[in-house]
Amino acid sequence: MLLGGEKYSKTHYEILSLKEDATHEEIRSSYRSSILIFHPDKSNNNCEGEEKSREDFLKIRKAWEILGDPRSRANYDRELRASRQLLAVADDVELEEMGIEQDSEGEAFELYHPCRCGDYYWVSSSELGEMGVSLNGKRIGKHGLGAVERELLLPCGSCSLKIRLKIPVN
Numbered sequence: 004m005l006l007g008g009e010k011y012s013k014t015h016y017e018i019l020s021l022k023e024d025a026t027h028e029e030i031r032s033s034y035r036s037s038i039l040i041f042h043p044d045k046s047n048n049n050c051e052g053e054e055k056s057r058e059d060f061l062k063i064r065k066a067w068e069i070l071g072d073p074r075s076r077a078n079y080d081r082e083l084r085a086s087r088q089l090l091a092v093a094d095d096v097e098l099e100e101m102g103i104e105q106d107s108e109g110e111a112f113e114l115y116h117p118c119r120c121g122d123y124y125w126v127s128s129s130e131l132g133e134m135g136v137s138l139n140g141k142r143i144g145k146h147g148l149g150a151v152e153r154e155l156l157l158p159c160g161s162c163s164l165k166i167r168l169k170i171p172v173n
């Protein structure tokens with residue numbers, strides 16, 4: 004299982020800090036810079052740090068093995084999509100149903116929705132921005148092509164449930 008289950012584990016893309024539509028060049032250069040930082044030979048004498056960096060190093064190597072090869076990457080992408088469809092989606096939520104909390108400057112904000120476990124589903128404006136969604140007050144725009152409704156899966160802060168947030172596009 005790539006995602007879901009009890010504990011969320013990072014995707015190979017996240018390990019290499021890549022977008023899932025990254026080009027081969029981007030994957031290679033991110034792999035190279037990541038491997039320089041985490042190479043076990045470069046770790047200090049602190050045992051714990053060494054253990055952690057070896058683990059990271061292996062994850063980076065593995066990510067590169069999968070993503071660096073177009074055929075294994077295509078397989079991995081398929082698995083990733085399939086596993087996401089299996090995630091437990093508790094509810095479909097419209098944007099208007101989300102609570103909103105703004106910072107004092109009124110620039111950054113977080114949207115939240117209560118989960119049945121007592122915690123909340125959260126998404127911040129910067130996370131939305133990374134996904135190409137910008138919210139200015141109540142106006143929602145989207146960069147990129149295609150004026151389709153966007154759906155985002157938001158995980159709960161405590162349990163494994165998720166909601167599907169529907170974002171209309173003007």
Ligand SMILES: [Zn+2]
Pocket residue numbers: 118119120121122123159160161162163164
């Ligand atoms: Zn929950």
